[in-house]
Amino acid sequence: MPSLDPEAGIVMPVFENDGLEVLACMLDVRLDLIRELGSCLTEDECRRAGGLTRERDRRRFIVTRGQLRHSLGSKLGLPPSDVELEYGPQGKPRLSRRMPMRELHFCVSRSGDLAVIAFSHEREVGVDVEEVRPFAEADDIAALCFSVSDYESYRTLPPEEQLEGFLRRWTRLEAISKAFGCGLGGAIPSDVQDWALHTFVPKVGYIGTLAAQN
Ligand SMILES: CC(C)(COP(=O)(O)OP(=O)(O)OC[C@H]1O[C@@H](n2cnc3c(N)ncnc32)[C@H](O)[C@@H]1OP(=O)(O)O)[C@@H](O)C(=O)NCCC(=O)NCCS
Known part of the structure; x- marks a missing residue:
């Protein structure tokens, strides 16, 4: 399993298979890196960051969006701010x-001080990551949201x-x-069988x- 250096802000591949790629990065990084990543954000993105009340949430949003822009920029051959x-x-x-x-599809998720970004050429993708920590409402959420x-x-x-069993099922959902782009609560318009699911740490x-769509 790759180890992520919180100070370095390195983006690491954590899953690669069948044209699918997931990169991960730490979010609580040095201030100079936050500034550098923040400099490629659009006015709208800066406004969104500014609207977040907690300073830590602001930093984590900026780092995630900045790393997304850098990763997309390097795939497209463009400066991050031009994406x-x-x-x-x-x-x-x-x-x-x-x-x-x-046709380059991507999806972003973050939890705690970690963000993941999934990429795929041609196939629609969705990704979710969760920190493994006790979840008082797990049973209630499972009863409400899981299939029979x-x-x-x-x-x-x-x-x-x-x-872990709860989080596996939850992140799958x-x-x-x-991947559908509807978020939880949205109707999933086709059979779950149409999707390949990969759990990763x-x-x-x-x-x-x-x-990923089959
Ligand atoms: C979208 C959603 C699943 C995100 O889940 P979450 O656990 O809060 O957050 P995650 O860290 O996993 O994902 C956040 C990222 O998902 C992406 N995202 C936002 N909306 C999305 C959507 N509808 N579908 C897929 N990805 C979405 C963004 O990249 C976001 O990152 P950002 O905050 O840095 O911009 C959740 O917020 C949700 O269900 N929203 C409701 C959407 C909605 O309005 N539904 C109405 C009924 S269909």
């Missing part, structure tokens, strides 16, 4: 139609496996929803799932 994004009806970011390689079979299999896990203490 143009647009948004789906429920807010999923994608490359604007003026960009080269519009997921709920049944979750409930029969031994207690020591329940937290979120990754599929994010980007760093000790975190769990993620990548959903």
Whole structure:
């Protein structure tokens, strides 16, 4: 498993398979790196950062968006600030139609001090990452959101496996929803069988799932 240096702000591949790629980066990095990453954000993105009340959330948003811009820029051969994004009806970011390689799909997730960015040429992708930490509402959320079979299999896990079992199922659900761009609560318009699901561990203490259209 790759180790991520929190100070360096390095973007590390944490999953690669079948044309799919997931990069991870630490979010609590040095101030000079935050400034450098922040300098490629658009006015709208800076406004969004400015609207976040907690300083830590602001920093983490800036680093995630800056790293997304740098990664996209290097794939497109463009400076990070020239990468143009647009948004789906429920807010999923994608490359604007003026960009080269519009078939490059990506999805972003962050939890705690870690962000992951999934990329795929041609296949729609969704990704979700969660820090593995006790979740008081896990049982209620499972009852409300999981499918009958997921709920049944979750409930029969031994207690020591329940937290990870919950997060595996939860990140699967979120990754599929994010691939569709509808977010949780949105109707998933096709069969889940149409999706390849890959669970990965980007760093000790975190769990993620990548959903890619078959
Ligand atoms: C989208 C959503 C799943 C994000 O989940 P989350 O656990 O809060 O956050 P994550 O860290 O995993 O993902 C955040 C990233 O997802 C992306 N994103 C935002 N909206 C998205 C959407 N609709 N679909 C896919 N990705 C989305 C963005 O890149 C965002 O990063 P940013 O905050 O740096 O811009 C969640 O906010 C949600 O369900 N929103 C509701 C969407 C909505 O309005 N639905 C209405 C009914 S369909």
